Amino acid sequence: MVNNQSNSNNPRLNYDFRRKKNAEGMRIQVATFTLMIFFTVVSFVAVAADFSKWFVIPFILLLAVVQVGFQLYYFMHMSEKGHEAPSLFMWSGITVAFVTVLAFMTIIWW
Amino acid sequence: MSTIAQKRGFASTIWDYLTTVDHKKIAILYLIAGGIFFLMGGIEAMMIRAQLAVPNNDFVSAGLYNELLTMHGTTMIFLAAMPLLLGFMNAVMPLQIGARDVAFPFVNALGFWLFFFGGLFLNLSWFLGGAPDAGWTSYASLSLASEGHGIDFYALGLQISGFGTLMGGINFLVTIINMRAPGMTYMRMPLFTWTTFVASALILFAFPPLTASIFMLSFDRMFGANFFNVAAGGNTIIWEHFFWIFGHPEVYILILPAFGIFSEIFSTFSRKRLFGYSSMVFATVLIGFLGFMVWAHHMFTVGLGPVANAIFAVATMAIAVPTGIKIFNWLLTIWGGSIKFTVPMLYAVAFIPSFVAGGVTGIMQAVAPADYQYHDTYFIVAHFHYVIVGGVVFALLAGVHFYWPKMFGTMLSEKIGKFTFVFFFIGFHLTFFIQHFLGLMGMPRRVWTFLPGQGLDAGNLISSIGAAFMAIGVILLLLNVVITSVKNERVGNDPWEDGRTLEWAIPSPPPFYNFKQLPLVRGLDAYWLEKMEGKTTLTPAEPIGDIHMPNGSFTPFVISLGLFIAAFGAMYHVDDKAWAIPVLIGGLAITFGAMAYRSIKDDHGFHIHKEDLMDDDNEDKGVKA
Incomplete structure (x- = not known):
């Protein structure tokens, strides 16, 4: 650990x-x-x-x-300490994926 | 152009480059390959401008014109601008953070060869029955209707080179997070390293949508899928969204490293610390973040509705704020500085008004109702050439002059460089400024020819003359490279005399292990700090010890070659050729076989022993003997 x-x-x-x-x-x-x-x-x-x-x-x-x-x-x-970078990138990735899915749900299959 | 002054045969040099995992040599490979593709894209541009120089011209046929404009865009973005920037990142970033190589040297080589074979595959289309002809955006309904193999070349070639770029991006991220020298905190990183970091993060998030959409396009065209086929229940708009979710961050992947190069140049030749360093970092990260929220501004006329258009219009305008912060910081860096107008500095100074012009037209297009008027006219063409040529290409040319001594150990001639600059600068504005007005007068994009007497004749002729000026500029640059290489006058560590960052403290070109001892970084502009205290070398952070280095490997070349072969199989499978499926399987077998070989065989690299480093008491090598 x-x-x-x-x-x-x-x-x-x-x-x-x-x-x-x-x-x-x-x-x-x-x-x-x-x-x-x-x-x-x-x-x-x-x-x-x-x-x-x-x-x-x-x-x-x-x-x-x-x-x-x-x-x-x-x-x-x-x-824990030392996980800042992975955490940052995971949250950024989740944000981008979320925005993409949200956009597809709202403005493509309208 | 050998990096180490020793006599060796031509074949052995070639083998050395085919198997290298050294970031400095991979940078040179990127520079050569990207340079060749840049020239090809340039020739395509010249043919486009020759066709449009006079009305009703028949220099090229309409079909060939479509291929030329598609390949010009695709080549310049994917195979010239981005690899050239990756080349500079490879050459400079590890030196700037005081690392001995990137985190994964093998993957770095693999990334280059994937890009190279992808680009080669795409360009072979010229000889194998016609290039892609649906524009660099390759909108789905049009690209599905395109006959021949052009679009297949586009899909498979970009897929392969996209893998390479994605690997490069991940590699740089890991390198910057983990391999900074002692004392190099995030807020002490040079701005080019910061922009490399953010651009790599954008690559990480932007390329998967491209990969996904190209897979769908490939399956639609080659394996009977119907993702974009409306008649079979697909949705053609999905391609546009995926493409621009990738495509908009892509333009920031291009411009951010360009900003980084200019930031280094401004502070070096103004002999001042970069004004507002922390706001520059903030602006870079903010541009990267906002870059993902604006893609639909490429699609205002698709019919997304007023709400979606309004949201994306406002988000787009917001990007002007961090960009404005950067522009003012650069101006304030120059202000009160002790300025030297070297060739890189000339490009940097010319970049500010040129890029601002491109930015202003960008804000105009962000106004969604007005965009209905600009959409698909030459106004758009003028806008994106102002940002990409006035921003990225200026940065590439500036970077070539600025980093040439660090990469090759010789200085490009300043005199010829100034002629290159004058021709390119005048040619650029001559070509593209008038295109704003052509667009406003109603000339559509991507047209093969136009009729006389519609007020478009003079503007197009002026534009074509400007293109010739740019060509002269590029030819002068090539001449400069040849003359400099033949003269071969070696330069020292800090040829510009005002180097601020770590790379200028080590020899030009650096030894293959970069730093004999890892340096201790005591602040922003680490080398400048040491120079201000009267020292000529950096403070070492460690005693001299054995250095662990990776072995060269031919495997990256083989892995990439396998995918290159497999791509032919996938493509000719459509024609019911009996050999297509075996070739597809064979190519994949080569790739996966080479990957298995790499996984199973242990390669622990080698050590440079302490004694060998001690013997070599040249003060210039590494940090300090």
């Missing part, structure tokens, strides 16, 4: 700090993982409960967006 990197040969260096940090990371990962499973269950329930499609589709899309955020920021550590 990124926060385990050290330029010292001494394995005991900052041992307590790294241990604490890893424990915290693990706690967050387990929590997010639980939440993601919960989201999946909720979306299945939403479909099974036979709500109007005008509720179900946006709702599931919203959950999907949140899950992608969890995946990127908690599982793939995009929030």
Whole structure:
């Protein structure tokens, strides 16, 4: 993991700090993982409960967006130091793709 | 033109360039290939102007005229301007950030060879039954109706060269993010490096839409798909959108590096720090961002409706703001400077009014209702030649003179250079200024000929005479290159005497490892800072140690050659030729085989040992012995 990197040969260096940090990371990962499973269950329930499609589709899309955020920021550590450039480029790419799709939805298939 | 002064056979030099992964040699390859395509595009332009010099002319046929104008646009954008800029990026950017090469030297070579074979494929159309003839935009309904293989050459050739450009862009991004010398923070990067960075980001986001649309066009034409075929349920407007989602950022991919070259030239020859450095960076990033929000201004007359037109009109006008910031910063850089009017500086000074003229007509066209009047007239032709020639080509010519000593170790003659400038500058304005008025008087774009007595005769003749002036300018430049190479008078590290950035601290041309020790960067204009403290060398950031270098490789050439061969198979498959599908499969097999070979075989490169570097106690090499 990124926060385990050290330029010292001494394995005991900052041992307590790294241990604490890893424990915290693990706690967050387990929590997010639980939440993601919960989201999946909720979306299945939403479909099974036979709500109007005008509720179900946006709702599931919203959950999907949140899950992608969890995946990127908690599982793939995009929030940690050293990930600024990938994060910038991913968001720029998402923006460009979004604008393109939006334009196609609004001004081509009118 | 060898980069290292040592005797070697001609064949071995050729082999060296075929297998090189050195960014400086790849830059020279880009310069040569891009230069040749530039001349071809220029010859096509001359033929266009010869045809239009007098009314009712029959110098070329109508069909050939369509091919000429299509190939002129396509060649100049994809095969001349962009590769020449990529050449300068390759030559200069790694030196400016204090790196020993780009992040992926192998991919860099692959990018060049893909571009080269794509361009070669496109231009072979002249000999194999007719060039593309649907304009450089190749709008779908027209290009689907085009007979022969012209459009197939366009689609496949641009697809292959587009892969190369995309790779180049990603490579530069990774290089700038990861390989800056110690102390080179983002806000200490020279402006050419910044514009390379933003232009590369634009390449990263703009080329995938082009790739997607060209794939759809290829499948429509060659494999029976119906993406754009309205009769079969497709939508022809999709091509236009995809093309311009790519096409508008593309013009910023061209102009931003040009801005970067001019920023370096202005501060060097005004002998002043660039005025408003941080606002320049901000403006560059903002132009890059807005570049994606304006593509539909090419399509005002398509019928998108008043709301869409209004949104895109306003977004387009907004781009004038960051561009204006840049123009004023350049003016204020010159103001109060100790100015030297060298050839690069002449181009830079001439660029400001020329480009502003192009920008002003751009704002005129951004007004959607007015654009209905300008659309598809010579007014548009005048506008985009003012920005592309007055901006990009001026920057390329300025860059050739400015960076020639760093790339080849000799100075281009200033005297001939000034003649080149005068001819090109006068020729440029003579050719294109009058075209504004031809357009306003109603002369449409892309017409093969015009009738006498409609008030268009004199204007077109003047325009053609101007084109001849530009041709003289280019010929003088070629002459200059030949004379300089024959004379071969070597120059030192800093031939302009006022170099500000890292590249001027190392020999011309640099040793193949660039920096013996990585330099410590202590601020913007790192070399200038050291010179102001009375030093002649940079402060090293590391002790002398072994340098890890990549091995040369022939694989990039083979990978690209495979796609080149496969393209013929894909194209002649339409004619039900029995050999077409085997050739397609064979070509792809060569490409993927070469890629597998590269993946499986370990190549760890080699080390230049510390002792060899120590022996060589030439003070000029690298940072400091």
